[in-house]
Amino acid sequence: MTTHAQTDVIKSTEIPATPGVWIALAVIGLWLGSLTVLLTIPVSQMPLWVVPVGTLWQTFLYTGLFITAHDAMHGAVHRRNRRVNDLFGWTAVILYALFDYRKMMSKHWEHHKHPGTQGDPDFHDGSRTGFFAWYVSFLRSYISIPQIIGMAVVFNILHHFAGVTVPNLLFFWAGPAILSTFQLFYFGTFLPHRDIEGGHDNPHHSTSNDYSPFWSFVSCYHFGYHLEHHEYPYVPWWLLPTVRAARKEV
Numbered sequence: 001m002t003t004h005a006q007t008d009v010i011k012s013t014e015i016p017a018t019p020g021v022w023i024a025l026a027v028i029g030l031w032l033g034s035l036t037v038l039l040t041i042p043v044s045q046m047p048l049w050v051v052p053v054g055t056l057w058q059t060f061l062y063t064g065l066f067i068t069a070h071d072a073m074h075g076a077v078h079r080r081n082r083r084v085n086d087l088f089g090w091t092a093v094i095l096y097a098l099f100d101y102r103k104m105m106s107k108h109w110e111h112h113k114h115p116g117t118q119g120d121p122d123f124h125d126g127s128r129t130g131f132f133a134w135y136v137s138f139l140r141s142y143i144s145i146p147q148i149i150g151m152a153v154v155f156n157i158l159h160h161f162a163g164v165t166v167p168n169l170l171f172f173w174a175g176p177a178i179l180s181t182f183q184l185f186y187f188g189t190f191l192p193h194r195d196i197e198g199g200h201d202n203p204h205h206s207t208s209n210d211y212s213p214f215w216s217f218v219s220c221y222h223f224g225y226h227l228e229h230h231e232y233p234y235v236p237w238w239l240l241p242t243v244r245a246a247r248k249e250v
Helices: 019-040 050-073 082-097 101-113 131-140 145-161 166-193 213-220 226-231 237-249
Strands: none
Touching (some): 019 082, 019 166, 019 237, 050 082, 050 101, 050 213, 050 237, 131 166, 166 226
16 A cells, blocks of 8 residues: 555645635634524524434534644644644634643544554554444543533533523534534544454555545545545645545556
8 A cells, every 4th residue: 555655646735825724714613603593592492303403513513623623733724834723723622622632632643653553542442342332432531520520611601691591502512512523433533443354454554435525525524534644644634535536546
């Protein structure tokens, strides 16, 4: 299997600096605007179909927040201004669930250094290889007690001081954040890095799905093109379909 050092599919210098900023702003803006509307109108006053559609929509946008932060960890939001890039990273993870950007970035780069091995903080421990056991272990390594307390404080502020109903908070704020962790883990960790018969044939211990660009975007912002991401970690999520298509032609 080729790597980015062996092929010339795309160089980091060929990626424009600013489109990632506008895309990140769009994701954050959509998340914030949709959440504001969905928290303002009580669930009891909404048409029934709005609840499941709104929940799924917010889940998708929560996933987008994390993908934005993930791009920031790779310097891919703004390629020439690290401060702007990290500002988007911090903003995205705080809005997502009060995560610590530095801690997440440190662990994520360990994942890239030791993918699919015992040195990989995102990999299973050798015994909990099934989806749910691995998911719980994965999540526990990132969530902290202060973070849980902080989210509980935000929940109560929104409910008691901003007047947001509990159903609204559960369906459109807390619920989608939790659901998006399943989406991110399934398409971005479990499927690409799970053990396969015969083992992986590349140093990244990773595979990619074969979804069309449309379904790849819908499923997880092209995070399922995971081998391409590991081979070209400086490529932003929105260019991964281009990289995948180019690799097939090499």
